[in-house]
Amino acid sequence: MTQKIVIVGGGAAGLALASRLGRKFGRSKQLEVCLIDKNTIHIWKPKLHEVAVGVIDQSIEGLQYRDHGLKNGYQYIRGSIENCAPDQKCIYLAPVLNDDNEVIIPQRKIEYDYLVLALGGVSNSFNTLGAEKNCIFLDSLESANRFHDKLLDALLQLNETQTHLSIGIVGAGATGVELAAELHHVIESVTQYGYTNISKQHLEIHLIEAADKVLPQLPEQVSFRAQAVLAKLGIKLHLTVQVKEVTKAGFITAAGETINANIKVWAAGVKGPKVLENFSALPITARNQIEVDHYMKVKGIDNIYALGDCAQLILDTGKPVPPRAQAAAQMAETLFKNISAQMKQQPQKAFVYKDYGSLVSLSRFSAVGNLMGNLRTGTFFVEGHLARLMYISLYQRHLISLYGWFSAFVYRLAQRLLRWKRPKLKLH
Ligand SMILES: Cc1cc2nc3c(=O)[nH]c(=O)nc-3n(C[C@H](O)[C@H](O)[C@H](O)COP(=O)(O)OP(=O)(O)OC[C@H]3O[C@@H](n4cnc5c(N)ncnc54)[C@H](O)[C@@H]3O)c2cc1C
The missing domain is CATH 3.50.50.60 (FAD/NAD(P)-binding domain)
Structure with missing residues (x-):
C-alpha cells in the first residue's frame, strides 16, 4: 500500500520538501505527498518586509499552493494544525471559519504514515x-x-x-x-x-x-x-x-x-509557534520548539520529523541550528535525501549544517554580509551590488527547489518582466 507523508507548513523548509518529494515520488504514486498550510499562497519569509512596505505584491509574486501542488505531484490541504496524536498517527486541523466567525468546515482529522512539522517560528x-x-x-x-x-x-x-x-x-x-x-x-x-x-x-x-x-x-x-x-x-x-x-x-x-x-x-528573537503548546505528546522546549535529533526525527517519537524554525536541533558544537532560511533549506534537503534513501532501503545520513555566511539586504540597491571561504581564508566581507546579487541568488535557489531549474528560470524572468511594467510600489 502507498505510504502517506503529511507535511504541515509550506514555508522555506516544508514547501521545498513537498515539491521535491512530489516530483520524485508523488507523480508516480510511489508516495502520497500531502502539504497542509493555513494560507493559500506562499511568500518566501525573507521577503516579508518587502510585502510589508509594498515593494512586492503577494497576489503577483505569491505561489498558489493548489496550482503548485497539481503541477508538482502533491496534494494541498488548506488548514491550521491544532494538535497531533502520535499513538493514532493522526493530526487535527482547526475548524475553518468565515468572516462572520461561522464554521464552514468543522475540525478535521488527517491520518499519516509519516508526519513532518515545518510550522516556522514567531518573534519573541x-x-x-x-x-x-x-x-x-x-x-x-x-x-x-x-x-x-x-x-x-x-x-x-x-x-x-x-x-x-x-x-x-x-x-x-x-x-x-x-x-x-x-x-x-x-x-x-x-x-x-x-x-x-x-x-x-x-x-x-x-x-x-x-x-x-x-x-x-x-x-x-x-x-x-x-x-x-x-x-x-x-x-x-x-x-x-x-x-x-x-x-x-x-x-x-x-x-x-x-x-x-x-x-x-x-522584530526581535525567534521562538516556536504558540500552537505547539498544545502538543503535549511531543518534546517541546521552553522556546516552544520541537526537539529533534540529527535526522530531524522528533526525539522519542516514531515517524514524526520537524524542520526549520519550529525545530530545535543541537549541533555537535553544542549550539542550536540558527533560525535561518539557509538552515531550513538544508534540513529539507537532508530529509528529502533520507526519505529517498529509505525508499531504496539505503542508509540515512545525519544532518550537517553548513554555514555559507549571511547576507542582509539594505533595500533594492545594496546588501552587506559575510561569506564563508575555506578553512584557510575564513570568512570574507561583501557589500554593494555584488552582495545584492548574491542575496538575490538565495531566493533563486529557493525557487529552484520549488520549480526545478528550468521553470525557476522562466518564472524569475517573467517576474522581472512584470516588475518592469508594473508599479514599483503596491499602494492599495
Ligand atoms: C522579515 C524576515 C526577513 C528574514 N530574512 C532572512 C534572511 O535574509 N536570511 C535568512 O537566512 N533568513 C531570514 N529570515 C528567517 C527565515 O525566513 C526563516 O528562518 C525561514 O523562513 C524558516 O523556514 P521554515 O520553513 O521553518 O518556516 P516558514 O518559512 O516561516 O514557514 C512556515 C509555514 O508554516 C505555516 N504555518 C504556521 N503555522 C501553521 C499551522 N498552525 N498550521 C498550518 N500551517 C502553519 C505558515 O503559513 C508558513 O507557510 C527572515 C525572516 C523574516 C521574518
Whole structure:
C-alpha cells in the first residue's frame, strides 16, 4: 500500500520538501505527498518586509499552493494544525471559519504514515509588557499585510496633514535592519505617486536594539558597515537599549525614556509557534520548539520529523541550528535525501549544517554580509551590488527547489518582466 507523508507548513523548509518529494515520488504514486498550510499562497519569509512596505505584491509574486501542488505531484490541504496524536498517527486541523466567525468546515482529522512539522517560528516578545497588544510582529503574511495597511493609512494622512510619522522597530537583526532600510527608500519613492507633500523630513525611523551593535549575530565588519549605511539613511539607532514596556504612544525603555512611534514593530528573537503548546505528546522546549535529533526525527517519537524554525536541533558544537532560511533549506534537503534513501532501503545520513555566511539586504540597491571561504581564508566581507546579487541568488535557489531549474528560470524572468511594467510600489 502507498505510504502517506503529511507535511504541515509550506514555508522555506516544508514547501521545498513537498515539491521535491512530489516530483520524485508523488507523480508516480510511489508516495502520497500531502502539504497542509493555513494560507493559500506562499511568500518566501525573507521577503516579508518587502510585502510589508509594498515593494512586492503577494497576489503577483505569491505561489498558489493548489496550482503548485497539481503541477508538482502533491496534494494541498488548506488548514491550521491544532494538535497531533502520535499513538493514532493522526493530526487535527482547526475548524475553518468565515468572516462572520461561522464554521464552514468543522475540525478535521488527517491520518499519516509519516508526519513532518515545518510550522516556522514567531518573534519573541520575551513577555514584554504591552508588546503583543501594541506591536506588529513581522513574522507572517497576515502581519506583513497588516503593516502594509497601516503604512498606507499613515502615508495618506501624512500627505494631507504634513505632520509627522514615526515608525519604531525593536530588534536590529536581519528583519529589523532590512525593514528600516526598505522603509527609507519607500518614502523616497511615494512622491512619484502623487504623495507630493511627503518628504523625508516627515518620517522618523527608530531601530531599537539591546545589544551594542546592529546585526549582533554577524561578524563585526558586517555590523559596522550596516550601521554606517543605516546612519547615512538617517535611521535613528538606539543601541544597548532595552524595551521594558510598549504603549499605544511608543516604547518605554529600561532607563525610563520614551521613544514615540505611531507604528510599532517587534522584530526581535525567534521562538516556536504558540500552537505547539498544545502538543503535549511531543518534546517541546521552553522556546516552544520541537526537539529533534540529527535526522530531524522528533526525539522519542516514531515517524514524526520537524524542520526549520519550529525545530530545535543541537549541533555537535553544542549550539542550536540558527533560525535561518539557509538552515531550513538544508534540513529539507537532508530529509528529502533520507526519505529517498529509505525508499531504496539505503542508509540515512545525519544532518550537517553548513554555514555559507549571511547576507542582509539594505533595500533594492545594496546588501552587506559575510561569506564563508575555506578553512584557510575564513570568512570574507561583501557589500554593494555584488552582495545584492548574491542575496538575490538565495531566493533563486529557493525557487529552484520549488520549480526545478528550468521553470525557476522562466518564472524569475517573467517576474522581472512584470516588475518592469508594473508599479514599483503596491499602494492599495
Ligand atoms: C522579515 C524576515 C526577513 C528574514 N530574512 C532572512 C534572511 O535574509 N536570511 C535568512 O537566512 N533568513 C531570514 N529570515 C528567517 C527565515 O525566513 C526563516 O528562518 C525561514 O523562513 C524558516 O523556514 P521554515 O520553513 O521553518 O518556516 P516558514 O518559512 O516561516 O514557514 C512556515 C509555514 O508554516 C505555516 N504555518 C504556521 N503555522 C501553521 C499551522 N498552525 N498550521 C498550518 N500551517 C502553519 C505558515 O503559513 C508558513 O507557510 C527572515 C525572516 C523574516 C521574518
